Amino acid sequence: MAITRRDFIETVFYSGGVMLMTACSRAEQPVEHEDDWLPAYMKLEEEGKFAARIEQANSAFEACDLCPRRCGANRARGFTGYCRAPDKPVVFSHHPHFGEETPLVGRQGSGTIFFSNCNLRCVFCQNYPIAHEGRGQEVSIDALAEMMLHLQRTGCRNINLVTPTHVMPNILSATRVAMQKGLRIPLCYNTGGYERKVNIELLDGIVDIYLPDLKYMDGKQASRYSSDAEDYPEMAQSAIIEMNRQVGALVTDSQGNALRGLMVRHLVMPNRIAGTKEFITWVAENLSKDTYVNIMSQYRVEHRAFEYPPIARAITADEFLEAMDWAEEAGLTNLDDRSVAQRGVFMRRRS
Numbered sequence: 001m002a003i004t005r006r007d008f009i010e011t012v013f014y015s016g017g018v019m020l021m022t023a024c025s026r027a028e029q030p031v032e033h034e035d036d037w038l039p040a041y042m043k044l045e046e047e048g049k050f051a052a053r054i055e056q057a058n059s060a061f062e063a064c065d066l067c068p069r070r071c072g073a074n075r076a077r078g079f080t081g082y083c084r085a086p087d088k089p090v091v092f093s094h095h096p097h098f099g100e101e102t103p104l105v106g107r108q109g110s111g112t113i114f115f116s117n118c119n120l121r122c123v124f125c126q127n128y129p130i131a132h133e134g135r136g137q138e139v140s141i142d143a144l145a146e147m148m149l150h151l152q153r154t155g156c157r158n159i160n161l162v163t164p165t166h167v168m169p170n171i172l173s174a175t176r177v178a179m180q181k182g183l184r185i186p187l188c189y190n191t192g193g194y195e196r197k198v199n200i201e202l203l204d205g206i207v208d209i210y211l212p213d214l215k216y217m218d219g220k221q222a223s224r225y226s227s228d229a230e231d232y233p234e235m236a237q238s239a240i241i242e243m244n245r246q247v248g249a250l251v252t253d254s255q256g257n258a259l260r261g262l263m264v265r266h267l268v269m270p271n272r273i274a275g276t277k278e279f280i281t282w283v284a285e286n287l288s289k290d291t292y293v294n295i296m297s298q299y300r301v302e303h304r305a306f307e308y309p310p311i312a313r314a315i316t317a318d319e320f321l322e323a324m325d326w327a328e329e330a331g332l333t334n335l336d337d338r339s340v341a342q343r344g345v346f347m348r349r350r351s
């Protein structure tokens with residue numbers, strides 16, 4: 001649902017939004033000495049550690065354990081695992097993206113690279129031709145590096161790597177090539193959250209911005225709707241705690257562009273399938289109350305979702321409003337501005 005500027009302003013004044021905006025004011029702080037700021041991967045290179053980290057990551061292709069499915073497929077020899085991804089990166093598109101969170105978009109868009117294939121394969125996937133069918137084009141490491149440089153030249157303030165888990169080693173290789181040719185903007189690791197903590201540890205000192213989903217809090221729901229990924233909640237939570245340890249709360253430059261930090265997404269689903277209240281409690285108790293959290297309202301019945309009655313409809317206004325009430329009650333102080341605006345729109349339409 002599009003939210004106009006008028007919607008937003010009316011929301012603030014007509015529905016208690018002033019109080020909400022105060023309660024949920026943005027906590028990210030501009031970084032001091034931003035002219036001296038360098039992406040994490042440059043510091044790792046200066047320490048002489050980047051190449052070894054890439055070699056370690058690439059070894060996973062011989063018996064793939066890049067995600068919790070741990071298929072063991074020898075992708076280096078042409079075998080594929082659950083995600084069906086080869087050992088070369090397959091890219092569907094790369095372009096500035098203006099639909100991401102405001103600190104990522106800036107004035108020129110977030111420099112997004114959409115990778116094909118996915119290790120989760122949700123029944124409600126909104127990108128199933130890309131994620132399930134693997135549509136896209138296999139590219140070389142040099143070509144992937146050139147995409148990153150092109151996005152930087154276009155004015156994007158980050159490289160937003162969408163569905164990166166199964167191509168993480170390729171991303172590291174391409175980042176180093178691009179860095180040697182002048183890449184100087186942060187990597188944003190935009191993941192569905194089905195990660196192994198040990199692989200997130202490999203990214204320490206390389207990734208500056210983590211953008212994980214936390215989709216479910218109940219393994220049975222994860223199993224039903226995301227292809228038997230029953231261990232999703234524990235895997236995602238463990239990975240996100242590690243991400244938070246590495247980068248902490250969001251830091252921006254003086255223009256509000258994200259430089260470093262954790263931003264967590266959670267899609268509200270019909271009939272409380274996503275465990276939104278438990279998600280909010282978990283964030284408050286395990287991360288920090290100033291964690292950037294995007295509570296998303298845009299669930300749609302896509303792909304095979306119509307075969308599953310509990311998720312075969314959009315969410316209601318009440319389902320989104322209760323989520324935002326829980327966030328407020330839990331004391332979360334750094335909610336995405338569109339979540340706040342959407343709350344106001346729903347409240348105004350209900351009144």
Ligand code: SF4
Binds near residue numbers: 083
């Ligand atoms: S990344 Fe793909 S091949 Fe590797 S363990 Fe996960 S699903 Fe299996």
